[in-house]
Ligand SMILES: O=C(O)C(=O)[C@H](O)CO
């Protein structure tokens with residue numbers, strides 16, 4: 393049965409971020425993920441995890457200058473120093489939070505830019521990270537984002553991500569399989585899951601089209617959860633969705649899965 397992680401960036405927005413650890417634990421979660429930890433000292437976050445008996449299972453490298461259109465730096469040519477500074481920072485936080493996986497964000501590729509230069513930069517920066525993280529047993533995930541959410545992001549299809557993972561060719565680098573994006577771009581989710589078996593090490597879920605709880609929309613998540621069990625997937629499933637209304641009121645789907 394999947395191990396569900398509350399996404400504290402998207403869920404429990406009824407309370408300030410630092411109060412969401414308690415809210416998630418009270419709602420029955422044992423695992424959490426969130427996009428970025430960097431606004432807080434790692435020690436403060438670790439204290440929250442320990443206080444509420446939670447395990448951190450994922451966070452991202454910095455998104456960069458979001459106000460000016462950046463969504464990750466690791467693929468931007470001539471920004472390697474900044475990207476590797478962020479990778480080093482992510483390693484510090486992953487060690488402090490005892491977090492097993494870091495999602496390295498690639499970049500938005502502006503129109504008319506050379507995509508292959510971005511891909512090559514991303515491969516080299518991910519290899520840098522893979523080699524720094526390996527001695528600590530920390531894995532890396534790379535994620536495709538649907539154009540509806542993030543136009544011109546480097547990775548659009550799950551197969552774009554798989555191609556980069558294979559080019560990086562390091563045994564601690566995997567696909568981050570976000571079924572919301574996968575359905576929007578690739579579809580055919582059951583066959584996709586079979587094709588990615590062994591190549592993905594973190595899953596995220598949300599309904600399609602509205603990115604709400606997994607109990608609505610066009611994806612049959614019970615079928616997906618059974619498929620994940622069938623292939624022996626035993627990593628985490630991040631609940632990266634915008635609650636329809638009150639977070640706790642929307643957790644009826646979770647009752648039967650409480651770890
Ligand atoms: O947007 C997503 O689906 C993610 O998982 C990243 O955290 C941010 O792009």
Ligand SMILES: [Mg+2]
Pocket residue numbers: 535570596632
């Ligand atoms: Mg995601």
